[in-house]
Structure formats: C-alpha cells, structure tokens
Amino acid sequence: MNVEKTNEELVRAEFEIEELAMQLADMLGVALYFAGVKKENIQKAVDAYLDGLDECFGEEEDGEMGFEEVIKVITHIQKTKPALFK
Numbered sequence: 001m002n003v004e005k006t007n008e009e010l011v012r013a014e015f016e017i018e019e020l021a022m023q024l025a026d027m028l029g030v031a032l033y034f035a036g037v038k039k040e041n042i043q044k045a046v047d048a049y050l051d052g053l054d055e056c057f058g059e060e061e062d063g064e065m066g067f068e069e070v071i072k073v074i075t076h077i078q079k080t081k082p083a084l085f086k
Contacts, residue, residue, distance in 0.1 A: 035074045036085040045084045048077045055080075 028049060029042045037045040052073040057063070078085060 031070065032074065035078065038084065038086055041084040045077065045081070048081045048084060049073055052076045052080070 025046065028046055032042060032045045032049065033039065056073050056076050057069070063069075
C-alpha cells in the first residue's frame with residue numbers, strides 16, 4: 001500500500017468517526033428528551049450527563065457504557081439537576 005492511499009483511508013476513517021460521534025450526541029439528546037429534559041435544556045443536560053459520568057463512575061469511565069450505565073447516569077442527573085427536567 002502506498003502512503004497516499006493510506007492517508008486517504010485515514011482521512012475517510014476520521015470523517016466517519018466524526019459522523020458517528022455527532023450521531024451519538026444526537027441520540028444522547030433524544031434519550032435525555034424522553035427522560036424528561038425540556039427541549040431548551042438539552043445542551044445543558046448533555047453537559048450534565050458528561051459530568052455525571054465522572055460522578056457516577058470516576059476512574060471506571062473507560063469501561064463499557066451499556067444500557068444500565070446510561071440509565072444510571074440519567075437517573076443521577078434527574079436527582080442532581082431536577083431543573084433541567086419537565
């Protein structure tokens with residue numbers, strides 16, 4: 001494989017990763033909305049969710065984030081930031 005082709009593939013992969021990250025951020029917003037966050041507070045709730053990861057898991061944060069872990073963090077921010085919710 002030549003360097004030019006490898007660089008092209010790297011750029012394409014980076015673009016795909018950015019797209020997936022944006023889709024995940026949107027899905028988090030949807031999950032928070034259906035958990036009761038007011039539409040105007042979605043960005044604040046996303047920020048609270050990211051902070052909540054540290055508060056709930058601390059150093060364990062690098063572990064797998066599955067269904068139960070997401071619920072735990074959302075439940076945590078419902079308790080600690082009730083003003084974000086309906």
